[in-house]
Amino acid sequence: MSPVIVIAAISGLIILLLATGVPIKPLRFVGQVAIKVMIGALFLFFLNAFGSKYGIHVPINLATSSISGILGIPGVVGLTVIQMWVL
Known part of the structure; x- marks a missing residue:
C-alpha cells in the first residue's frame, strides 16, 4: 500500500x-x-530491569502488557510465576 493511499x-x-x-x-x-x-x-520494563540479576525476564508484548495493565501488580506477579514455572 502506498503512503499516499x-x-x-x-x-x-x-x-x-x-x-x-x-x-x-x-x-x-x-x-x-x-x-x-x-x-x-x-x-x-521495571520488572525486567530489576529482575535481571535474579534471572527474571518477562517479554513485553501486547498480551503481557494488557494482562499486567488490567490486573496491576497481581498480574505482573502472575506473569512472573508463569514465566518461571513454564521455562
Whole structure:
C-alpha cells in the first residue's frame, strides 16, 4: 500500500469524524484501555530491569502488557510465576 493511499484514508476518516461528531463514551473507554496497556508495559520494563540479576525476564508484548495493565501488580506477579514455572 502506498503512503499516499494511507494518508488519504486517514485524512478521510478524520474529516468524517469531524463532520459526524465523535461519540465520547467509546473513545474514552479506548483511551483508558490504551493507558492501562502502557502502564502495564512500564511495570514489565521495571520488572525486567530489576529482575535481571535474579534471572527474571518477562517479554513485553501486547498480551503481557494488557494482562499486567488490567490486573496491576497481581498480574505482573502472575506473569512472573508463569514465566518461571513454564521455562
